[in-house]
Amino acid sequence: MENSKYDIIIGLEIHVQSKTLSKMFCSCATNYFEKEPNTHVCPTCLGLPGALPVPNKRAIELCILLGLATQCDIDNEIHFDRKHYFYPDLPKGYQISQYKRPICSDGYIDIKDEDGKKYTIGIERIHQEEDVAKSTHHTESSTGQKYSLIDYNKSGVPLIEIVSKPNIRSAYQAKEYANRIRQIVRYLRISDADMEKGQMRCEPNISIQEKGKWEYKDNGIAPIGDYKLNTKVEVKNIGSISAVEKSIKYEIERIINTIEKGENIIQQTRGWNADKGITEFQRSKETADDYRYMPDPDIPIIEIAQKDIERISKEIVELPNEKIERYQKEYDLSDYDCTVLTADREISNYFEDIVSLLTEGKDIQKAAKLASNWVTGAVFSIANDKKIDINEKNFPKEDLIELIKRFEDGTLTRNKAEELLRRSIDKGNPLPKLIKNAINEAQKSATNLGDIVNQVIKENEKAVSDYKSGKQTTIGYLIGQVMQKTKGTADPNEAKSVLIEKLNG
Amino acid sequence: MDKKTLKHIAELSRIELTDKELEEFTPQMETILDSAKKLQEVDTSNVSPMKRHISFDDLREDIAQDSLSQGDVLKNANYKENGYIKVYGKIFGSIEES
Numbered sequence A: 001m002e003n004s005k006y007d008i009i010i011g012l013e014i015h016v017q018s019k020t021l022s023k024m025f026c027s028c029a030t031n032y033f034e035k036e037p038n039t040h041v042c043p044t045c046l047g048l049p050g051a052l053p054v055p056n057k058r059a060i061e062l063c064i065l066l067g068l069a070t071q072c073d074i075d076n077e078i079h080f081d082r083k084h085y086f087y088p089d090l091p092k093g094y095q096i097s098q099y100k101r102p103i104c105s106d107g108y109i110d111i112k113d114e115d116g117k118k119y120t121i122g123i124e125r126i127h128q129e130e131d132v133a134k135s136t137h138h139t140e141s142s143t144g145q146k147y148s149l150i151d152y153n154k155s156g157v158p159l160i161e162i163v164s165k166p167n168i169r170s171a172y173q174a175k176e177y178a179n180r181i182r183q184i185v186r187y188l189r190i191s192d193a194d195m196e197k198g199q200m201r202c203e204p205n206i207s208i209q210e211k212g213k214w215e216y217k218d219n220g221i222a223p224i225g226d227y228k229l230n231t232k233v234e235v236k237n238i239g240s241i242s243a244v245e246k247s248i249k250y251e252i253e254r255i256i257n258t259i260e261k262g263e264n265i266i267q268q269t270r271g272w273n274a275d276k277g278i279t280e281f282q283r284s285k286e287t288a289d290d291y292r293y294m295p296d297p298d299i300p301i302i303e304i305a306q307k308d309i310e311r312i313s314k315e316i317v318e319l320p321n322e323k324i325e326r327y328q329k330e331y332d333l334s335d336y337d338c339t340v341l342t343a344d345r346e347i348s349n350y351f352e353d354i355v356s357l358l359t360e361g362k363d364i365q366k367a368a369k370l371a372s373n374w375v376t377g378a379v380f381s382i383a384n385d386k387k388i389d390i391n392e393k394n395f396p397k398e399d400l401i402e403l404i405k406r407f408e409d410g411t412l413t414r415n416k417a418e419e420l421l422r423r424s425i426d427k428g429n430p431l432p433k434l435i436k437n438a439i440n441e442a443q444k445s446a447t448n449l450g451d452i453v454n455q456v457i458k459e460n461e462k463a464v465s466d467y468k469s470g471k472q473t474t475i476g477y478l479i480g481q482v483m484q485k486t487k488g489t490a491d492p493n494e495a496k497s498v499l500i501e502k503l504n505g
Numbered sequence B: 001m002d003k004k005t006l007k008h009i010a011e012l013s014r015i016e017l018t019d020k021e022l023e024e025f026t027p028q029m030e031t032i033l034d035s036a037k038k039l040q041e042v043d044t045s046n047v048s049p050m051k052r053h054i055s056f057d058d059l060r061e062d063i064a065q066d067s068l069s070q071g072d073v074l075k076n077a078n079y080k081e082n083g084y085i086k087v088y089g090k091i092f093g094s095i096e097e098s
């Protein structure tokens, strides 16, 4: 995406729905997904006159937690404001949000750039607000009249908005940043952040400027000299992390083409069409948004004490970046292994447990390599095929350890061990039972093979004496006899070694 | 207050005003603004803002409770369909969703 003439400047607004039990300002349940419309609604989230919003303690804790995890400054007071606009998905005619004093400000996160180097992306602010209702748009077939159907179940669900500084400089960085934010909110159990379910939404704004004609100023960009900045374009309707990158790539090319043609970029919002892989014009923004913000008189100012911050800090766990560093140092694992093993908090905990169980009487780095081989190999592949989570329930750790040990001591081949693991998931058979059966079977067929070999030796006196007198090639004939008697079920290599053993013995 | 400002405010509220209405309402709005201006003349430099402070512990615990029934929610809606509240397009006016 290097371009000799233009700079790419991207800011990203991310919304995540907090994982609370009740809504932001009322006690309605938040688990509205796939529920009957308008069943998780009360006078407050329906915006009925006289209803009073009462802030949810847990929601605010989660917002502060995200701020702490991203090195933000946390305000000592929380102020809620009203953001006015008139639309049916917003029953009060305003959204309760935060304007001048976001709870968290001036933070950052580190990502790994395309060249593998660390890159720091600034966070301008993280603030708390409430979600709006869900509306779908239709046309009445009989009259041709347009109408919308509104479900208020989503109205009032706690929503955290994270606004980056405009120092994202490529589509790749934007994708990595969104990915990192998703990882952090999942690690800290702030949100499930499932983009398909709308629990996380990414809205990039992109502008293209001539190199050397602009500079960063007050959390934004400013022209140098008499250069006129190109306006920025917003992209909405992004349904996945990969679409963050694709839509931005598409938009960068589109804007540069427009500029090259000598046309003006108009300030606009475009929608990502994932099927066509293009952005489509949605609306232009001729005037600046006019939300007529005002302090919400219904909600008192909430004081945050140092003890509150301390209590919330206790919920911070080791995050992926720190984990990767530790895995490299402590376990000496490859970059790839570290990245995939830390991508999910549950998986990384599972992996670390396997390592410590394997470490008994073993070098920790050897144990980690062995654990990593099994977890990123067989376990990942089975979990992926069966679409199941990697956890104690699906892959009991003690059982997996038993399997790994049987592989290590040579009782089971890798293929056999993986097959048993897969079968334990398929049929719901406990792994220890499968391992025991497999060992018994192997022993049984080994005794069988011994008997058959004895028989073959007895029945082929000539071949045996030929072999014993030095005609080594006769062994092939004898193996063939064993294979015939076992109807091809024996392993030829094994048959050969048992034969040699008995002939020499 | 001029006609242009009034038109903008009306648009934000999705209200369509005719030219005649704009002529008629502009001076009326000005009177309202003048009254508000009078209030602003009062010296409040020594009066602290009347906003209550609460501590973190006073916030509502995150406990979900029963909501209204769907029937109650839809009772006052003029139009409904399959449990949804139905809104005809006219309300959107010429301004799109923010």
Ligand SMILES: [Zn+2]
Pocket (backbone or CB within 6 Å): A023, A026, A027, A028, A040, A041, A042, A043, A044, A045, A046, A156, B067
């Ligand atoms: Zn409610």
